[in-house]
């Protein structure tokens with residue numbers, strides 16, 4: 001069974017989606033450790049409720065970013081973690097961390113990257129006036145929200161959307177694509193070749209258009 005570690009900073013609804021997937025045996029993985037960089041993260045309550053091992057590592061308790069990252073990696077490796085899932089982890093990880101888990105760190109981002117990277121992706125989408133946005137699960141490299149894409153879900157924007165309403169609509173897809181990706185890793189089906197990621201045996205399909213086309 002694939003051993004995973006999850007890094008969080010806040011609410012942890014994506015962590016919850018993974019917990020639910022593991023508990024319902026849709027995901028053949030075990031959550032070995034959850035680490036939060038924020039002691040007040042609600043995600044930690046979820047761990048307590050589900051009996052999941054968790055700890056807090058605060059950046060400010062380390063004298064450098066490198067030391068913080070080495071400690072993160074050490075804690076995960078100690079538990080035998082093979083795949084690291086960033087689920088609302090709001091820090092940029094560098095080489096000191098990533099070198100321990102090559103092509104084995106994944107992140108969920110609430111936009112169709114490379115659009116709307118960084119903070120407040122949903123607000124950026126509403127303000128730009130795009131007609132579709134969505135979410136992306138990607139391999140984490142040293143870029144910010146720009147590593148090789150594993151899967152993207154397209155979500156339409158509606159004329160009255162606010163940052164909140166769009167965030168909610170995108171989130172319901174985040175809770176599907178992230179657990180699915182973990183399961184693809186558990187099945188050993190994710191192949192990374194430079195920027196190109198293929199999920200072996202997956203069905204690659206068509207794209208929706210929003211608004212709907214009428215004459216063509």
Ligand code: GAR
Nearest residue numbers: 010011012013014087088108109110
């Ligand atoms: C999610 O929307 C996730 O996509 C986003 O933070 C939220 C965390 O929610 N992540 C990023 O913006 C990363 N750049 P959660 O704590 O309820 O899972």
